Amino acid sequence: MSDRSQGETALVQLSERLTNSAAFGTLFREGMDLVEETAAYLDGIGRTEAKALDRSVSLTYATESMRLTTRLMQLASWLLLHRAVKEGEMTLTQANREKTKVKLSAADPGPDEIIEKLPQQLQELIARSMVLQTKVRRLDTTIHAPAAERTSIGNPLVPQLNRLKAAFERQSR
Template sequence: MTDRNTRTFQGGPIDFVDRLANSEMFSALFSDGMALVEETAAYLDGDGRVESKSLPRAASLAYATESMRLTTRLMQMASWLLLQRAVNEGEMSSEQAGSEKNKVRLSTLSSSQGGPGWDELPAQLRDLIDRSVRLQERIVHLDRMIYEAKDRAPMPVPGENPVAAQLSVLTAAFGQNRPS
């Protein structure tokens, strides 16, 4: 497939979107995502559990809500990252991943930062939420680059000049005698 993200090099197309998805950037994104999942799980099962018990009522409700949103957001992002890694490693076709990807909700998982009780939440929880939102934005951006590019109608591969091709057809049809 060729589009604005694909260039021809030595006779074959190079898909920059696929290369990006298989790049060091994706590897770093994958590592960051999985590390954040582990860090969040450790916090929520450890210090977060202890800190939540001493919160006032509004903050306690905000903690419960935000920790559930955070966990859901991270699980959705981890699912997307694992799907993309499966494609990168040849374990799944991009079509299969695209079908499975439709079950992953990346853009609907928000946080009510600044809502009632937000300022009373433990700093570490707020930091994890902020980092997860930034990671979510990076993943949504990459997802759009990968899957919207694949959905676009292909453009012709650069090569022969279409005007020159038409002139050749006209020359063949009418001969080389052109009026002066």
Template sequence: MTQSTLFSAGTGPAVRAREFAASEMFEKLFSEGMELVEETASYLDGPGRADSKQLDRAGALSYATESMKLTTRLMQAASWLLAQRAVAEGEMSAEDATDGKYRLGMDRPTDNLWPEDESPPAYLGTLVERSRSLYARLKRIDDNLYSDAGGEVDANPVADQMAMLRGAFSQS
């Protein structure tokens, strides 16, 4: 099913948000997103700690940065999903969900975090790719739902801070 057939033609953002929040597609995305959050937390709190201890100093810094970006991306996705669920359950109006503070900003993935002679632990890499895929799908839906809601989403302040940190640490 394409996104153009998900929502009633000619409807506004609030109507589309209500329709989406009540859909089976949303239920599946919500389950997938929350399962990925739980799986990531379990990895980072368990096997991920052991994985990070096997890395050299540069690799450990890359691991910390990657896991922070992963966690941030998933928190943003979970927040968006929870806002949509609040619409579905009548705890938030669909009109309120069109507010920019509930919208998803652009994800700014960083592919070159790892030193040339090191790569991320395999499972971390898998979680990163899955989180990027989920976020990209949610972002496309968000853009489709709220395309004429007005108000652009502000830049991602966490991503901006990460970029500043990378710049500070990459200088010799």
């Protein structure tokens, strides 16, 4: 038997609705497509481009491609956890426990002046991965904010959550 308050139950339902929304589905596809596209690039044309680079830039290429791969694997792990919630394979509470193993701040890229020396396609993949990371972090904060933060009177998160809820409900129609 659950001892959740009505407020917590409503917020869990909101969080579960977010993972079941069309917006989450779009984010999931975007993330998985980026993982596949990056793997294809790094195993294909990226390998050829890396061989043509000067030695110092080649080291930067290796470092940044590892950071990109690490970042994408962490993002994919988060997305897969929340897809499991959507599919009913685990509860949001279970996903919240498991997500502590996922590092959404993993492997931020180096300074812009270093990234600018890399092949254009790798630069674009890095930039797209950072946009995806920002979206996932934002959604993670919304879904997994402690109940006290989400329900406190006067808390600025409450109106934001209500706007998000309304937006997701409109998208789901």
